[in-house]
Amino acid sequence: EGVLPQEYTLIKMEVVPPFPAKMSVLEGKKVYLAAATLRPETMYGQTNAWVLPEGKYGAFEISDTEVFILTRRAALNLAYQRLSRIAEQPTCLVELTGQDIIGLPLRSPLAFNDMIYALPMLSVLTEKGTGIVTSVPSDSPDDYMALQDLKSKPAFRAKFGVKDEWVLPFEIIPIINHPDFGDKSAERICIEKKIKSQNEREKLDEAKKIIYKGGFYEGTMIVGNYAGMKVQEAKSLIRSKLLESNEAVSYSE
Ligand code: A2H
Numbered sequence: 292e293g294v295l296p297q298e299y300t301l302i303k304m305e306v307v308p309p310f311p312a313k314m315s316v317l318e319g320k321k322v323y324l325a326a327a328t329l330r331p332e333t334m335y336g337q338t339n340a341w342v343l344p345e346g347k348y349g350a351f352e353i354s355d356t357e358v359f360i361l362t363r364r365a366a367l368n369l370a371y372q373r374l375s376r377i378a379e380q381p382t383c384l385v386e387l388t389g390q391d392i393i394g395l396p397l398r399s400p401l402a403f404n405d406m407i408y409a410l411p412m413l414s415v416l417t418e419k420g421t422g423i424v425t426s427v428p429s430d431s432p433d434d435y436m437a438l439q440d441l442k443s444k445p446a447f448r449a450k451f452g453v454k455d456e457w458v459l460p461f462e463i464i465p466i467i468n469h470p471d472f473g474d475k476s477a478e479r480i481c482i483e484k485k486i487k488s489q490n491e492r493e494k495l496d497e498a499k500k501i502i503y504k505g506g507f508y509e510g511t512m513i514v515g516n517y518a519g520m521k522v523q524e525a526k527s528l529i530r531s532k533l534l535e536s537n538e539a540v541s542y543s544e
Contacts (some may be wrong), residue, residue, distance in 0.1 A: 303359075
């Protein structure tokens with residue numbers, strides 16, 4: 292836990308009905324995976340969502356009509372930030388594990404892919420954000436390596452019941468030009484550092500240190516309404532639009 296509160300944008304990734312049997316009590320509601328991000332300007336490049344397979348999640352009432360899937364810890368924080376049907380009290384309609392969530396089809400704001408899927412990533416922390424992460428493999432080394440692992444290892448897909456069509460059609464989408472690492476900076480740094488899997492924690496942390504600074508402070512948007520604009524300036528504009536259109540909400544912890 293840092294000293295200053297972290298202000299996340301929660302991206303409302305809509306679960307496309309019909310829902311699986313375990314989630315049938317949610318029928319008729321608008322259900323979202325609520326993914327915490329610090330980089331809302333990267334949402335164009337989403338290829339999937341990440342959950343921790345053995346993580347504990349729940350479907351919590353946000354209003355009479357809307358439900359967020361996230362950790363209980365995040366639902367409690369949200370309830371104290373005026374995002375719960377009953378003030379300051381999270382209501383869970385159904386308990387879920389990450390494994391239950393894997394394979395859900397999603398529509399996510401700004402994403403060029405019109406349907407994406409929830410997939411397993413082993414480095415998701417359930418004590419940070421919402422325990423749901425949206426995946427942008429062009430600009431995040433963690434996302435890039437976790438997607439590579441699923442693409443290149445059929446046994447890894449099989450272990451978590453991941454179907455080929457949830458993974459194999461999804462290519463890396465260039466969205467930001469990095470001054471030193473080009474249009475797919477996460478892929479480039481992972482190749483340069485010869486990172487072999489999502490489990491190489493130290494190498495991945497180094498890779499992130501190397502690309503994030505330049506990507507954020509000197510990167511340029513190459514897609515969307517703000518193409519040509521510096522990432523740093525586009526970030527707050529894109530965040531405001533997502534909040535205004537109710538495709539995202541603000542969340543601090
Ligand atoms: B970011 P901080 Cl393209 N477990 O979003 C693991 N990682 C998590 C998480 C959790 N429970 N909750 C959020 N995150 C990720 C996009 C992105 C992010 C890009 C580039 C950098 C980046 C797409 N994934 O973050 O530890 C989310 O990934 C670099 C800071 O709270 C979230 O933003 O500082 C970021 O980590 C929050 O990290």
